[in-house]
Amino acid sequence: MVDVRTDMIGRRGAEYSPALHLLLLLVWMALLVVFAGVGHISADDQMYIAAAREWLATGSLLPESHWTVRHTVILPIALSFALFGDGEWQSVLPSTLYALGLAWTLYAVMRRYHGATAALVGTAIFVTTGLFAELGTIIHPDATESLFLLLGLFLFYEGAVVHGGDNKRLFGAGVLLGLAFVTRETAAAVPLALGVLFLLGAYTQRWHYFVLGIGFLLPVLIEAGYYMSLGEGPLYRYETVLGSTKAGPTLEMGGEVHAGTGNVTDNRLIGPFAALLLNNEFMLVFWGAIAAGIALLRAGTLRRAEEYGFTRLLLIVTAVWVFVEFYAFGLRPLPRYLLIPLITGTFLIGPWLAGLMATPGRRPVALIVLALILAANLFAIDLSNKAPRKPERLLAEWALSHQEPIYASDEFISRAQNFLRWDGVGADKVLAGPPPPGALYAVRLVTRGTGGVQAEASLEPDLHDAEVVDGWDGDRTVTGTVIGLFGLEGVVRGTPLARLLRYGEPVRLYRLPNE
Template identity: 30%
Template sequence: MIDRFETFAGTGRRGLIAGLGVFLILLALSWVGFIASDDVTYAKGAYGWIEHFPYVGGHGTIRYPITIPMALSFVTFGENEFAMVLPSLLYLILFLVMAWRVTRDIAGPLPAFCALLACATNPLIVVQSSIANVDVIEMALLFGAWFLCFRCLEDGPDRGRLLGAGALVGLAFLTRETAIFVAVYFGLLFLAGHRFNRWHYLWMAMGFLAVWLVELLYLGIMTGDPFYRFNIALHHDPTINRAIDLAGNVIVSPLVDPLLVMLVNQEFMLLMFLAIPLGTWLCFSPQLPPRLRHFARQIALFGLCWLICVGAVQKLLPLNPRYFMITATMACLLTGVALGWLMKEARGLWRLAGLGGLALLVGTNLVGIYVENRNPTFGEEKLVDLLVSRPDVAITTDPMTLYRADLPLQWARATKRVTSAPPSGAALYYYNPVRSAKPNAKMAAAMVPTYQPRPDWVLIEEFAPEPSYLARALRWSGLHSRLPASIWDKLRHANESSYLYRVTADPAPGPA
């Protein structure tokens, strides 16, 4: 069976095509799309380039490696969710191709296919690739820089490649300031004089500075402040408190919390439990070819430096899994290559262990993808669908729902038919409890009672999310009764229902 698997994956570009096919299938099945978060900010930046060229922007909207491609996507494919996500998706596909290419050249076709499969099924990668975000773009650009530098480590210093690597780091830095973390990895290579003279590494610095100086010149001309982006990045948010933000599932100590995120969050499943021992084996086993060990050490060092840097900036970044995307992708490559090498070169039970390990990794990844909430804007999307299906009606809703639905309402040409005024008279009121049942940034506590349904209102329709197949199976088997109530409630109701009411009388005034 392993021989057939190797024949299938190890012939020409068949492994690349198969791996990309698996990724695209999972992408279609787990599509997220619009999330009414940072993606809205990037869309506003894209519209800035379309409507106010040349454009500067503010925090988020100034991230040109995503806003400019998104603007081109809107102009080419229309104003819609797919066009918004397309730039990030194309960056991710480019990364997958690069990852397959370098691992094939170093380890062979079968390990390259396994590494590609590990990346293409990783829950964090699959879910984030269907969202307009800079995490994927930053990762792809920085991996491209690593790829060019590694070619120089293998074949000797090349001025063009090193300049290109530095330029890609510069583009990643324009995407998000955290890209500067790679200076730790490249700085270690520079200090060690690894593989070639230290002076050659300065070509990378020149490539980086060339890109950054273009931005400094542009912002200096447009705003009078060359460091405009840097200044707004440092002052746009209050200090992060990881113990309160709880972006990681478990908070124990700043020294171990970053690793715990990758060990216990569902975005990674069993990845790190496999990557740590298998990566250590790849890096140090004397039975492996020196070229493969060198590749593994560079990949591991790149991912480890990123993990340490993200963990170290406690006051700037929450422990959000997406900030660990570079470490996760490097772990995927190490794990996939190691399992593929066992299937390719080992004998007896070790070959079966390689195949079993790959099946375990992919299987748990699929579970991780399945349990993700792939519709975080259920209420907002149902509001848009409601207005599209009833083009002759006007609706009122709460301020937060209207705020978060603004972009899809704009795409549906329905903005003018919905308001956030308190429901009164005989209005149709769209009640989205996940946004209006408690105070939020758009609704003070005193306003909350005016947006709650009254007993005399007429319920016209309830919009309830479909239970997942897992929830249905658990209920059918009776196993749901053995689960903790909090877990079962999340499995059964990943999103809250929303409701359409006919207001029958003016509501009693809320508290002063």
């Protein structure tokens, strides 16, 4: 049994109550939902919502895509619908709770090994990132997967190291890692990392890893049994996943920049590291993690100190994670695939800054670094597009407020289908196809780099002589408000910096000419 210096809680930050910190976390989460919540994005979440509805309608679900095999995401949505009704906030509620659970687990584990100050600092950095603000307010498997992985790794470390091979904890760790795997196959990177430790005979005796493996197989076999009960084979999940996704590496080793969802570059060699260091979802966090890692290595604490044992495990897992996800699986280096590295980064920054705060003469430095990281995080949240489906929401509102039908493109209507359903808009109120003369026509606009807007090139009909009935040009950012107070808005508008002023894709409701 190893002493992890849990008495540090009593010696560092004991004046802080976990209940107070939990209250702060709940308040912050509420602020994110109200002021920075994204909600329904009419993308992958459409699949999850449809699957949840099928569960409620039929009592079972035979998945047909890699989205609908994720029962740990879908079943909580179905439960939320059953309890509170079919609606937008009800669909996102489980993801918000998963994100809260992840943040609180991070806090509790960091407090366990490094004390309350480190836990408060690390968690504050984590929950103010743009990535957390997004994943906590949309439907996605990332927070779910990461919660199970973090809990599983914690139980593994406690069982293997702290309690000298406690099989109950190791079995529980395996179950949690199995739940992460049935949430999304990317979680396989963590069992693979532990497999390397098994081969090395590290952390605990090898036979204890078999207990871990039995726990891992439990949810996997339960899922296989479920598919067999529906008349399919035990490998149905994997056949479905491989049939609905492109298996294997899909990125080039060359360096073409891809204007994707929040990634910096699709260069397969440097893409993950560019995303970590340059993406606005993380801002300065990984720069701070690098500084913390160097400082802790120079001090010798990261290599030798017992309280950093769990952090060393996270570093091993993170290295394997990056290799498996981006060089073996060939995933695009999107920020959401980097949640595990983000967690590891906070386990470096939190204790490092807490140590500086406790060192005479270093406290101002620590506070300045913390303030810079938090300010950069909040700046990123302010500039992020928190209303990606505002045009679709407005389409539903316009349909309710006008007596005549509104025409729109097939894609626009498809993206708006859940908003139309939730607002009770009849099928005859929003129509696709060529609009007749004099009809109302709703269209999304495309934002140019200088902040101007233009209609999509492929749009029909010709809108040159159409009358604008209503519209929306995006919501103003806090940064844009400050720029306006200094009288600089005119200088910024018309330049690439115009994105500092507003977020969101504009939309127009036109009255077409009668002839």
